[in-house]
Amino acid sequence: MLENIEPQAILDRSMAWLQGNVLTMDVFIQGSLVLGTLFLATIIYRVATTKISAVIDKMGVSSRIKHIMRNLTKLLFPLSALILLCLVQLVNAVGVIDADWPLVQAVISLLMAWIAIRLLVQFIENSFVRNAIAFTVWTIAALSILGFLDETTTALDTLGMDMGEVRISVLSVIKGLFALFILLYAATFTASLLERRIRKISGLTISSKVLIGKVIRITLVTFALLIGITSAGIDLSLLAVFSGAIGLGIGFGLQKGISNLFSGMLLLMDKSIKPGDILELPGGTFGWIEHMGARYTSIVTRDNKSFLIPNEDFITQQVVNWSHGNTLVRIEVEFGVDYRHNPHEIKKMSEEAAITPERICNDPAPICHFVEFGESSLNFKLRFWIKDAEKGVTNTRAAVMMALWDTFQVHGVKIPYPHREVYIREEGRDRVA
Numbered sequence: 362m363l364e365n366i367e368p369q370a371i372l373d374r375s376m377a378w379l380q381g382n383v384l385t386m387d388v389f390i391q392g393s394l395v396l397g398t399l400f401l402a403t404i405i406y407r408v409a410t411t412k413i414s415a416v417i418d419k420m421g422v423s424s425r426i427k428h429i430m431r432n433l434t435k436l437l438f439p440l441s442a443l444i445l446l447c448l449v450q451l452v453n454a455v456g457v458i459d460a461d462w463p464l465v466q467a468v469i470s471l472l473m474a475w476i477a478i479r480l481l482v483q484f485i486e487n488s489f490v491r492n493a494i495a496f497t498v499w500t501i502a503a504l505s506i507l508g509f510l511d512e513t514t515t516a517l518d519t520l521g522m523d524m525g526e527v528r529i530s531v532l533s534v535i536k537g538l539f540a541l542f543i544l545l546y547a548a549t550f551t552a553s554l555l556e557r558r559i560r561k562i563s564g565l566t567i568s569s570k571v572l573i574g575k576v577i578r579i580t581l582v583t584f585a586l587l588i589g590i591t592s593a594g595i596d597l598s599l600l601a602v603f604s605g606a607i608g609l610g611i612g613f614g615l616q617k618g619i620s621n622l623f624s625g626m627l628l629l630m631d632k633s634i635k636p637g638d639i640l641e642l643p644g645g646t647f648g649w650i651e652h653m654g655a656r657y658t659s660i661v662t663r664d665n666k667s668f669l670i671p672n673e674d675f676i677t678q679q680v681v682n683w684s685h686g687n688t689l690v691r692i693e694v695e696f697g698v699d700y701r702h703n704p705h706e707i708k709k710m711s712e713e714a715a716i717t718p719e720r721i722c723n724d725p726a727p728i729c730h731f732v733e734f735g736e737s738s739l740n741f742k743l744r745f746w747i748k749d750a751e752k753g754v755t756n757t758r759a760a761v762m763m764a765l766w767d768t769f770q771v772h773g774v775k776i777p778y779p780h781r782e783v784y785i786r787e788e789g790r791d792r793v794a
Contacts, residue, residue, distance in 0.1 A: 394449060394465065395446070395465060395468050398442050398445040398446050398449065399442050401441070401442075401445060402438050402439075402441035402442035402445060403438065405437070405438075405441040406437050406438040406441060409437055410434055410437060413434050413437070414431065414434065417430050417431060417434070429483055432479075432483060433480075433483070435479075436476055436479055436480075439472045439475050439476055440472075440476060442468075442472055443469060443472040443473060443476065446465055446468060446469050446472070447469065449465060450465060450466070450469065467506060467507060470506045471499075471502075471503055471506060474499055474502040474503070474506065475495075475499050478495050478498050478499050478502070479495055482494055482495045490546050493542070494543070497539060514532055537589060540588075540589050541585070541586070541589030542589075544585035544586075544588055544589045545582065545585045545586070545589070547585070548578075548581035548582050548584070548585040549578070549581075549582065551581055552574070552577055552578035552581050552582070555574070555577050556570075556574035556577070556578070559573055559574055559577075560574075571629055571635070571636065571653055572626065572629040572630060575625070575626065575629075620673050621656045621657065621671050621672040621673050622656065622672070624671075624672035624673045624675065624676045625653060625654070625656070625658070625672035627676065628653070628658075628672060628675055628676070629653065633675070633682065634650060634653075634658070634675060634680070634682055635650065635653070636650050636651065636652065636653055637649060637650060637684070638650050638682055638683075638684045639682070639683035639684045639688075639690075639750045640660060640680055640681065640682055640683070641680075641681035641683065642660070642668075642670065642678075642680060642681075643678060643679065646660065646662065646668055647662060647663070647754075648660040648661050648662035648663065648666075648668065649661060651667070653672075656671065656672065657669040657670060657671055657672060658670050658671075658672055658675065663753055683750050684750065688748045688749070688750070689722070689746055689747075689748055690746065690747050690748070690750045690754070691744055691745070691746050692744070692745055692746070692747065692754060692757060692758055692761075693742055693743070693744050694715075694742070694743045694744075694745075694758060694761055694762055694765070695740065695741070695742050695743075696711075696740075696741055696743065696762075696765065696776070697735055697737075697738030697739060697740045697741065697776065697777065698738060698739050698741070698769075698774055698775065698776060698777070699738065699739075699774075699775040699776070699777045700737075700738070700739060700777075701775070702739070702774055702775070704731045704739055704741075706772075707729075707731075707739070707741060707774065708729045708730075708731060708741070710768050710769075710772060710774075711727075711729040711741065711743050711765060711768070712726070712727050712728060712729050712743075713768070714761070714764040714765050714767070714768040715727035715729075715743055715745045715761050715764065715765070716745075717764045718757065718760040718761055718764060720747050720749060720752070720757055720760075721745050721746070721747060721757070721761070722745070722746040722747060722748060725746055727743065727744065727745035727746075728743075728744055728745075729741055729742070729743045729744075730742045730744070737777045737778075737779065738776075738777045743761070743765070745761060
């Protein structure tokens with residue numbers, strides 16, 4: 362407990378240790394020697410880094426390998442300092458300088474630990490996680506090298522409080538947070554690795570792959586949270602008293618989030634939409650599904666805009682799925698020609714013109730219908746099919762209309778336009794304008 366700590370006694374012991382182990386001429390000489398080697402290592406690092414970075418930029422390797430090599434370049438500073446200090450120790454060992462330098466040896470051990478730890482964590486892609494793990498592990502190693510690890514753990518374990526039969530100390534909280542951090546990262550890393558493996562399985566549909574990946578991720582993260590909390594020494598049964606209030610608060614606060622989560626899982630199970638489908642949403646949004654997340658679905662339009670649509674909207678609103686069950690999509694073009702032309706010939710040449718663009722399907726073939734005797738034209742509807750709506754619909758319709766125009770120009774087909782005759786009445790006679 363806190364009342365067992367005596368600040369004055371701790372201060373007296375600390376001052377005595379400083380006077381006997383730090384504030385001495387021997388330590389001053391060693392400290393000056395260490396600072397000198399660190400200064401020289403800084404100069405070496407700055408001179409060599411520029412040249413090494415230029416070489417890395419010119420290498421024909423992947424960006425991931427270049428990123429790792431740049432991270433390893435940062436180890437040039439501790440490596441240079443380590444080599445210089447080892448040379449100093451070597452000179453001392455051969456008897457040129459007969460002295461006992463524990464500070465230099467401690468700094469060498471700290472540098473070796475830092476280099477080894479940074480090399481081991483290079484497989485971690487996330488820079489924040491990589492740096493956090495490296496710093497934490499090196500801090501523990503440094504305390505062990507300097508001989509302060511046992512005293513530090515004892516002091517942290519002393520600071521705490523009792524909650525019933527359970528004691529929670531600062532040490533247990535730190536261990537629990539570190540374990541929770543490591544477990545959560547391991548869970549997400551494992552989930553991402555399994556998702557990539559699942560996406561390579563050819564026997565599963567796209568929606569099944571996404572659903573299995575989400576179930577695996579949720580399961581691993583849940584287990585990581587439970588194990589991390591338990592490792593901190595917290596009995597989960599203690600939370601039973603607050604479970605009702607906490608559950609009610611979470612229910613109201615995460616109502617939309619939970620709704621979107623289960624809506625996404627339902628969409629994947631019933632296969633109504635899946636990644637790659639072509640959708641048309643209320644309001645005219647048209648695009649294809651790029652990604653289905655736990656909360657939202659990303660739809661990319663033809664102009665490369667990403668619409669993040671909540672999964673719940675696909676359950677509660679009407680959505681047009683152009684590729685549901687079949688990717689075959691029918692497009693229609695309306696046009697009219699002059700009454701002087703034979704509708705049989707117009708039908709034939711229109712169907713032949715519609716088949717010329719490369720994206721138009723031959724089966725089913727384009728078909729033209731004579732639909733109306735208009736006021737000034739014979740009106741037709743030309744229908745054709747495509748299988749790649751994700752490449753655009755307007756551009757295909759435009760290509761067919763251009764093909765019609767070229768065909769009509771070759772055969773002399775006229776497209777009528779409205780004519781108006783205006784009669785001006787004058788006294789005694791009518792005049793046509």
